Amino acid sequence: MLNLLLIINLLSGVNRLDSIATLPDSLPDVKIHAYESFINSGANDLEIASARLGLGDQFQNLRFQDRALEQYDQALEVFQSLSDSLGIYETLIKISQAYSTVQEFENSLKYAQEAVLYNSDINQLKVTNHRLGYIYFNLNKTDSAEKYLRLAVEQYNATNSVPVASLLMLAGLNINMGKYQTALRAMLQLEQLGISSGSLTSQYYTYNFISALYKKLGNEAQSAVYRSKRDSLNVSLDQVSSPLDFLETNVIADTLSNDFINAIANQRLYIDQLKKIYKNDLSTQLANFQKVYELREKEGKIDLLQKENELYELRQKESRSYVVILFLSVIILSLILFIGYRVLISRNKTNQELKSLNERISVQSKDLKEKNELLEQTIGDLKGTQSQLIQSEKMASIGSFVSGVAHELNNPINILNGGLQVIERNLKEMSFEHGKDSDLIDDINVMLKESSFSITKINRIIQALIIATYTDRTPVEVDFTEIVDNVKISLREETVKGNVKFIQEVESVKFKCFPNRIHHAIKSILENAFYYAKKSNTNEQFVRIEIREKSKGLVVKIENSGPTIPEDDLLKIFDPFYTTKDDGESPGLGLYFAFSAVEEHRGSISASNKSGNVVFTMRLPK
Numbered sequence: 001m002l003n004l005l006l007i008i009n010l011l012s013g014v015n016r017l018d019s020i021a022t023l024p025d026s027l028p029d030v031k032i033h034a035y036e037s038f039i040n041s042g043a044n045d046l047e048i049a050s051a052r053l054g055l056g057d058q059f060q061n062l063r064f065q066d067r068a069l070e071q072y073d074q075a076l077e078v079f080q081s082l083s084d085s086l087g088i089y090e091t092l093i094k095i096s097q098a099y100s101t102v103q104e105f106e107n108s109l110k111y112a113q114e115a116v117l118y119n120s121d122i123n124q125l126k127v128t129n130h131r132l133g134y135i136y137f138n139l140n141k142t143d144s145a146e147k148y149l150r151l152a153v154e155q156y157n158a159t160n161s162v163p164v165a166s167l168l169m170l171a172g173l174n175i176n177m178g179k180y181q182t183a184l185r186a187m188l189q190l191e192q193l194g195i196s197s198g199s200l201t202s203q204y205y206t207y208n209f210i211s212a213l214y215k216k217l218g219n220e221a222q223s224a225v226y227r228s229k230r231d232s233l234n235v236s237l238d239q240v241s242s243p244l245d246f247l248e249t250n251v252i253a254d255t256l257s258n259d260f261i262n263a264i265a266n267q268r269l270y271i272d273q274l275k276k277i278y279k280n281d282l283s284t285q286l287a288n289f290q291k292v293y294e295l296r297e298k299e300g301k302i303d304l305l306q307k308e309n310e311l312y313e314l315r316q317k318e319s320r321s322y323v324v325i326l327f328l329s330v331i332i333l334s335l336i337l338f339i340g341y342r343v344l345i346s347r348n349k350t351n352q353e354l355k356s357l358n359e360r361i362s363v364q365s366k367d368l369k370e371k372n373e374l375l376e377q378t379i380g381d382l383k384g385t386q387s388q389l390i391q392s393e394k395m396a397s398i399g400s401f402v403s404g405v406a407h408e409l410n411n412p413i414n415i416l417n418g419g420l421q422v423i424e425r426n427l428k429e430m431s432f433e434h435g436k437d438s439d440l441i442d443d444i445n446v447m448l449k450e451s452s453f454s455i456t457k458i459n460r461i462i463q464a465l466i467i468a469t470y471t472d473r474t475p476v477e478v479d480f481t482e483i484v485d486n487v488k489i490s491l492r493e494e495t496v497k498g499n500v501k502f503i504q505e506v507e508s509v510k511f512k513c514f515p516n517r518i519h520h521a522i523k524s525i526l527e528n529a530f531y532y533a534k535k536s537n538t539n540e541q542f543v544r545i546e547i548r549e550k551s552k553g554l555v556v557k558i559e560n561s562g563p564t565i566p567e568d569d570l571l572k573i574f575d576p577f578y579t580t581k582d583d584g585e586s587p588g589l590g591l592y593f594a595f596s597a598v599e600e601h602r603g604s605i606s607a608s609n610k611s612g613n614v615v616f617t618m619r620l621p622k
Helices: 002-012 016-021 028-039 045-061 065-081 085-101 105-116 122-138 142-158 164-176 180-197 200-216 220-232 243-256 260-278 282-331 333-429 438-468 480-490 515-533 592-600
Strands: 476-479 501-506 510-513 542-550 553-560 604-610 613-621
Touching: 016 028, 016 045, 028 045, 045 065, 045 085, 065 085, 085 105, 085 122, 105 122, 122 142, 122 164, 142 164, 164 180, 164 200, 164 243, 180 200, 200 220, 200 243, 243 260, 282 333, 333 438, 476 480, 480 501, 480 515, 480 542, 510 515, 515 542, 515 553, 515 592, 515 613, 592 604, 592 613
Parallel strands: 501 542
Antiparallel strands: 476 510, 542 553, 553 613, 604 613
């Protein structure tokens, strides 16, 4: 009831946009509904564009970057049509920030550079230069990042503002370049400029970097002081506006402090945040998984260095023993045999210790190697499953889209088809003056025939889409001979008629699969094979299907008597809607039927030319 009353008050107020902006952030649904109502209320273009900016901000806060970008783009079009420089500038900066949030820094850079063209005063210029420095920093373009960040610092100083974010970024640049003393001086300068007046997040970043830099430079006491200041702020992940920057800063600070355990933990949290933003975008997960791998590798190297130091100390101890032996031998010749005996015992003991230590190092090195191999294998497995997850997401999207298209198109198509039949039936019963209207009647009949053909083609495409996005997840065991027999029955008469010989070499094999998907996969390839077999110039036109059971699954081969497929077409033959057939003979989605069905069964499909013939090979694992 409270939300409804707020919306009613907003819709009846004078300054409705201002009223919407004052709504609390704890009511995002109310603010979104209010902005959408305002956009549909018939206000002028400038007000609607401003409302779209506000709506985009709400979607951005909820991490719906795609919907936020959609609103920003529409607002930008209006501001550009009105030549509103301030509106264009604000919108370009928001679009750049939205792309930065999802780590698409190339796109973010493009819009930030365009915003420079619309800067009207130094306050806008300092914001834009800081954004450019931030983007170049994340693109690892050090020179450009430093240039724009220093410009931003100068402009912040000129406007009597503390350039907190720009100085933090400059410190990060110096850390990346190994200039730890320079970075520390900049952080201490930032503290003196009045960091306490900044946000808690800015204070956290500053104290975190100062503590880590003191630790890196060997000053444990000062490091502990600033670590205590950092911890007293009680800043957590759910309190910061940019969790990715927060976690990345912690990873850098932990790495500087040689605290690799916390660095790995923060890197994993970073990956989890990326999963939420990218919806399990595996390419990004792999890039960050590599960072964890590198940190663990550093731990292993440090452990090995420690072992090498121990080995060196033992060898130094052995060398000192030899000096003592020589000195005693010169001074006390009479005790040489006794001392020699003691030295031999000491040497044997030392050698045993060295041997034991070497064995331990060997075992730990082997263990580290096995862990590295496991990490590499995990990365390989993630890469291997990336395409399957992407394909699954695409198929889910296509399925949702197709169901909507089929629902929306079926009724109007049926109405059109019924109307054409009524016109055709009544046209035969209508009387026309002989000779005078014959040309018109012929034209109408041709148009009716063409329209009926087009409607039939649209129905075929809709059915093809529905079949291609079939989402049943309950496989059943069937005999492959039954699938082939059903395919032969369902093949259209015009497909199989002619002089093409159909050869069937099919074993009776029980196989667990999705019969409907396999049926349509084999059917689409057979229709294609019959079509081109009729066009071959060989004496014997044929189509052969061969199914054999192997130890690891089934192999289905469908061969036809040419003509061969050009090499360029072999690379695209399984793409959706791709066809080289004449207009009107295309099977809708083409051979993508077969590709999607085989992929769903975790198999593979390929096409090749062999001795002037064309061979399609499907491999289906058990």
